[in-house]
Amino acid sequence: MLSIRNLSVFYGDAQALDNVSLDVPAGSITAIVGANGAGKTTLIRTIAGMLSAASGEISYKERIITGLPGHQVCDLGIGQVAEGRQVFPTLTVEENLAMGAMLPRARASRKRNLERVYTMFPRLSERRRQNAGTMSGGEQQMLAIGRCLMGEPELIMFDEPSLGLSPALVSDMLATIGSLSQSGLTCILVEQNVAQSLKLSAYAYVLENGRIVLSGSGAAVLGDDRVRQAYLGL
Amino acid sequence: MSLTLSASVIVQGVLTGLVYGLMALGLSVIFGIVRVVNFAHGEFAVLAMYIAYLLFFWLKLDPFLAALPIAALFFGVGYLLQRALINSFVARAEHDQFILMVGLAIVLVNGCLMIFGPEARHAELSYSLDSWLAGPLIIDAVRVYAAIGSLVVALMLLAFFRLTDTGTAIRACADNRLAAAIVGLDTRRLYALTFGLGLACVGAAGAMQTAIIDPNPSLAPGMTLLAFTVVIVGGLGSLIGALFAGILIGVAEALSSLVMAPSMKSLASFAVLVLVLVLRPQGLFGKGG
Amino acid sequence: MSRSGPHFGAARVDRRTLLLAGTTLSLATLAAPPATRAQAKSLRVASLLPRSGFLAPAGQSCHRGALAAQALLTDLGHAIEIVHIDTESNVETARTQAERAINEGAQALVGPFESGAALAIAQVCEQRKVPFIVNIAAAPQLTEQGYQFLVRNFQTGGQLVANGLKLIASLLDAQKLSYQSAVFLHANDTFGTAQRGAMDALFPKANLPFKLLDSIAYDPRAQDLSVEVTRLRSLSPDIVMVVTRAGDAVKLVRDMVRQRFEPKAIISPGSPGLYDEEFFQTLGPLSDFMIYNVPWVNPKSAMTSALEKAFAKANPSNRFAVDCLNAGFTFEAFLIAADAFKRAGTSNGPELMAAIRASNITEHVMTGGPITFDAKGQNPNIASVSVQNIKRTPTVVLPADIATTAPVMPMPGWQGRS
Ligand SMILES: Nc1ncnc2c1ncn2[C@@H]1O[C@H](COP(=O)(O)OP(=O)(O)OP(=O)(O)O)[C@@H](O)[C@H]1O
Numbered sequence: 059m060l061s062i063r064n065l066s067v068f069y070g071d072a073q074a075l076d077n078v079s080l081d082v083p084a085g086s087i088t089a090i091v092g093a094n095g096a097g098k099t100t101l102i103r104t105i106a107g108m109l110s111a112a113s114g115e116i117s118y119k120e121r122i123i124t125g126l127p128g129h130q131v132c133d134l135g136i137g138q139v140a141e142g143r144q145v146f147p148t149l150t151v152e153e154n155l156a157m158g159a160m161l162p163r164a165r166a167s168r169k170r171n172l173e174r175v176y177t178m179f180p181r182l183s184e185r186r187r188q189n190a191g192t193m194s195g196g197e198q199q200m201l202a203i204g205r206c207l208m209g210e211p212e213l214i215m216f217d218e219p220s221l222g223l224s225p226a227l228v229s230d231m232l233a234t235i236g237s238l239s240q241s242g243l244t245c246i247l248v249e250q251n252v253a254q255s256l257k258l259s260a261y262a263y264v265l266e267n268g269r270i271v272l273s274g275s276g277a278a279v280l281g282d283d284r285v286r287q288a289y290l291g292l
Numbered sequence: 293m294s295l296t297l298s299a300s301v302i303v304q305g306v307l308t309g310l311v312y313g314l315m316a317l318g319l320s321v322i323f324g325i326v327r328v329v330n331f332a333h334g335e336f337a338v339l340a341m342y343i344a345y346l347l348f349f350w351l352k353l354d355p356f357l358a359a360l361p362i363a364a365l366f367f368g369v370g371y372l373l374q375r376a377l378i379n380s381f382v383a384r385a386e387h388d389q390f391i392l393m394v395g396l397a398i399v400l401v402n403g404c405l406m407i408f409g410p411e412a413r414h415a416e417l418s419y420s421l422d423s424w425l426a427g428p429l430i431i432d433a434v435r436v437y438a439a440i441g442s443l444v445v446a447l448m449l450l451a452f453f454r455l456t457d458t459g460t461a462i463r464a465c466a467d468n469r470l471a472a473a474i475v476g477l478d479t480r481r482l483y484a485l486t487f488g489l490g491l492a493c494v495g496a497a498g499a500m501q502t503a504i505i506d507p508n509p510s511l512a513p514g515m516t517l518l519a520f521t522v523v524i525v526g527g528l529g530s531l532i533g534a535l536f537a538g539i540l541i542g543v544a545e546a547l548s549s550l551v552m553a554p555s556m557k558s559l560a561s562f563a564v565l566v567l568v569l570v571l572r573p574q575g576l577f578g579k580g581g
Numbered sequence: 582m583s584r585s586g587p588h589f590g591a592a593r594v595d596r597r598t599l600l601l602a603g604t605t606l607s608l609a610t611l612a613a614p615p616a617t618r619a620q621a622k623s624l625r626v627a628s629l630l631p632r633s634g635f636l637a638p639a640g641q642s643c644h645r646g647a648l649a650a651q652a653l654l655t656d657l658g659h660a661i662e663i664v665h666i667d668t669e670s671n672v673e674t675a676r677t678q679a680e681r682a683i684n685e686g687a688q689a690l691v692g693p694f695e696s697g698a699a700l701a702i703a704q705v706c707e708q709r710k711v712p713f714i715v716n717i718a719a720a721p722q723l724t725e726q727g728y729q730f731l732v733r734n735f736q737t738g739g740q741l742v743a744n745g746l747k748l749i750a751s752l753l754d755a756q757k758l759s760y761q762s763a764v765f766l767h768a769n770d771t772f773g774t775a776q777r778g779a780m781d782a783l784f785p786k787a788n789l790p791f792k793l794l795d796s797i798a799y800d801p802r803a804q805d806l807s808v809e810v811t812r813l814r815s816l817s818p819d820i821v822m823v824v825t826r827a828g829d830a831v832k833l834v835r836d837m838v839r840q841r842f843e844p845k846a847i848i849s850p851g852s853p854g855l856y857d858e859e860f861f862q863t864l865g866p867l868s869d870f871m872i873y874n875v876p877w878v879n880p881k882s883a884m885t886s887a888l889e890k891a892f893a894k895a896n897p898s899n900r901f902a903v904d905c906l907n908a909g910f911t912f913e914a915f916l917i918a919a920d921a922f923k924r925a926g927t928s929n930g931p932e933l934m935a936a937i938r939a940s941n942i943t944e945h946v947m948t949g950g951p952i953t954f955d956a957k958g959q960n961p962n963i964a965s966v967s968v969q970n971i972k973r974t975p976t977v978v979l980p981a982d983i984a985t986t987a988p989v990m991p992m993p994g995w996q997g998r999s
Pocket residue numbers: 069072073074092093094095096097098099100101141
């Protein structure tokens with residue numbers, strides 16, 4: 059579904075991604091793991107068109123999308139649940155959700171999608187008139203996911219969705235992502251909870267200092283000694 | 293000091309203040325969302341005044357009606373300006389933006405000077421000298437029209453931001469720029485719209501001012517300064533704040549010229565500014581400290 | 582505001598080139614033996630006026646007088662050559678242009694409508710020993726600082742106010758009116774503030790039959806004067822005494838009309854503003870019945886009619902009746918120079934200056950006695966008269982011997998005028 063070839067990205071002189079190649083097959087979860095500063099967020103933002111690549115190519119559904127502006131990438135069906143949730147704090151829950159549906163692809167079915175989101179997260183429905191900034195971290199994370207779903211994405215990129223959540227909520231969150239994947243959505247999952255997320259994922263890539271150092275099925279990567287040592291402390 | 297006198301001065305202050313508010317709204321919208329300080333604000337207002345004057349002179353078009361096409365024209369100018377020029381400066385250092393906007397201001401004011409000369413122009417409307425008696429008060433017709441016009445434009449703008457999706461999207465951009473990019477809002481287009489809206493406010497306010505003040509290039513710096521004062525007093529980025537602070541400063545000016553010497557008028561707005569900066573640095577309606 | 586006038590872009594380059602050319606030329610002139618200059622057949626006089634910038638309306642009005650002066654003085658058999666120079670309403674420009682004019686051969690200087698520029702030019706003339714005849718400028722210190730090369734054929738601010746107040750009393754007397762109260766409203770610029778000072782000093786001594794309720798300063802560049810007028814209206818004086826400058830007079834009248842404030846008289850004890858063409862054009866019938874007590878052209882003088890003809894010929898689209906204070910004093914300044922040149926027979930600075938100081942010109946245009954100068958270089962004989970706008974035309978209404986019509990007092994209401 060998404061395929062990346064030899065991607066390099068710089069912040070000024072500092073290289074954040076170095077010749078990264080990876081494939082995300084449709085209908086399953088692909089995990090990307092790596093230490094802090096490895097370049098995971100950079101990868102997601104480059105795919106989303108928010109950062110520009112120095113070299114390399116990104117193609118989505120057989121179409122090259124490198125260099126497209128962010129709003130056009132989103133309109134192709136590539137959604138994002140960003141690191142740190144990134145809600146609009148002074149907008150109400152409902153307004154936040156509406157912003158997710160500003161994409162041309164999602165305008166027509168906005169009403170239906172809103173109902174879907176509210177059914178999926180009844181919490182949001184209860185708080186629809188509340189300002190997003192006044193909600194708890196877990197609620198904000200629900201809102202971020204709901205807002206993303208409002209854009210009718212076919213591919214969702216999750217950047218550390220469980221960051222700062224209680225263990226119980228983390229499980230809920232991962233369960234939600236699992237069920238989204240079950241319903242046919244393609245997912246890229248960047249997670250701190252390496253073990254749990256690799257179990258959920260069909261494929262996985264390990265990113266270190268901007269390079270892919272290991273890849274394979276979720277189970278294979280989870281079984282790799284280096285991964286077990288570095289990320290699981292075993 | 294008689295009650296009637298104070299009352300009529302306060303009424304005048306409120307009326308003038310509403311126009312100040314609309315003027316400042318234009319600056320506030322642009323700064324609050326695009327984060328670019330429009331140093332050419334007063335110059336745009338003067339340009340609008342001259343256009344209104346010319347439309348009146350050639351076509352006998354009433355400045356209050358001319359406010360509509362001028363606002364539309366300024367919207368277009370603002371939109372294109374932001375797209376073509378300012379967008380590439382949004383991420384640049386503040387002093388680069390400053391130089392760009394000041395350069396624009398110089399071009400505008402000297403353009404007006406070259407075309408119209410330094411003398412003031414008068415647009416003499418059939419009702420420019422009308423006034424109404426309200427009990428013991430006398431109220432100028434043109435000021436009432438300008439105040440109502442300003443209020444209508446301001447409320448329309450507020451409604452646009454509250455009630456429409458595009459308006460909400462613009463607020464979203466101001467709220468969290470990163471999030472706006474993440475959900476796929478076309479921020480460049482929204483900034484251009486915002487700049488256009490900001491200038492449309494200035495255009496409408498300028499056009500309506502033509503009924504009260506005679507256009508003159510030398511008015512520009514004072515108008516920029518006044519708009520800044522109003523925006524800072526009201527709280528950066530707060531639209532209601534700008535409107536409220538406009539009225540506050542209008543009344544403060546009017547009262548100060550009653551209580552102290554009229555020539556102290558402009559000092560009053562600075563006094564309010566200093567007070568607000570000391571007691572509530574974020575402005576009356578500003579967020580956080 | 583004064584950072585530019587109609588002169589822009591190309592014009593500025595031209596000026597710079599000219600300045601260069603001027604400097605070269607002046608070096609040549611300086612090098613020439615002084616004898617050739619002294620024996621000149623005609624007198625070269627520079628006219629320094631603010632023809633652009635914020636004083637432009639008045640400067641242009643003076644300039645039209647200078648144009649008429651060239652024609653009329655030549656007709657009268659005077660050998661005079663006037664060079665026109667713009668001071669751009671800027672004191673520094675006035676100084677450098679004076680310097681340049683002398684370098685280029687000007688043997689006397691006339692101008693500059695404004696006291697700041699006059700002080701700057703006076704210093705240059707003092708140094709270069711070239712006579713300087715002030716056409717219009719009211720600051721008292723001009724003739725108090727011992728300048729040897731300066732004379733002023735205009736009233737000082739104090740004289741303007743003193744004479745203006747006396748005339749108000751005469752107006753009330755002549756019309757048998759007993760007005761009780763007045764408010765003094767004045768611009769807060771240099772001139773207006775100086776007039777306020779004079780008013781504060783002179784009013785208590787002037788023994789006028791009415792009370793001064795208040796004095797109000799305003800900013801002549803303010804966008805409107807509504808609050809000032811509201812305050813005025815609440816004081817409700819019979820007479821409003823004003824010191825206006827130009828466009829502010831228009832704003833003042835407009836706000837009075839809007840607030841339906843109709844005093845019995847609006848009188849300027851000596852200031853511009855109420856008789857600019859802009860004032861008449863903008864306000865139409867509302868400009869009528871304003872009174873200003875200023876020196877004016879004497880309608881009964883033969884030379885006035887001659888000047889009026891010359892003025893009409895030189896400026897076909899302007900009204901002499903409106904320009905005549907500015908144009909008249911500007912003309913007289915050139916007359917003083919030409920007359921002295923005739924008597925002295927030389928353009929040598931000190932000799933010409935001596936002749937100027939010895940002037941005794943009985944046949945001239947402005948009201949008052951003969952043009953003479955006291956030890957300080959001040960003409961003490963200038964008289965103020967009362968002039969009133971009647972049918973959009975300034976008309977002398979007092980003193981009776983030169984008045985062309987009687988004053989209209991009290992002022993008719995704003996409504997229903999034609
Ligand atoms: N805006 C920026 N300017 C300069 N360098 C940056 C910027 N953003 C990130 N970097 C650097 O690029 C590298 C990759 O950062 P990135 O945020 O992609 O890492 P990450 O894998 O998402 O880390 P984390 O687990 O902390 O979120 C880091 O070294 C980081 O310091």
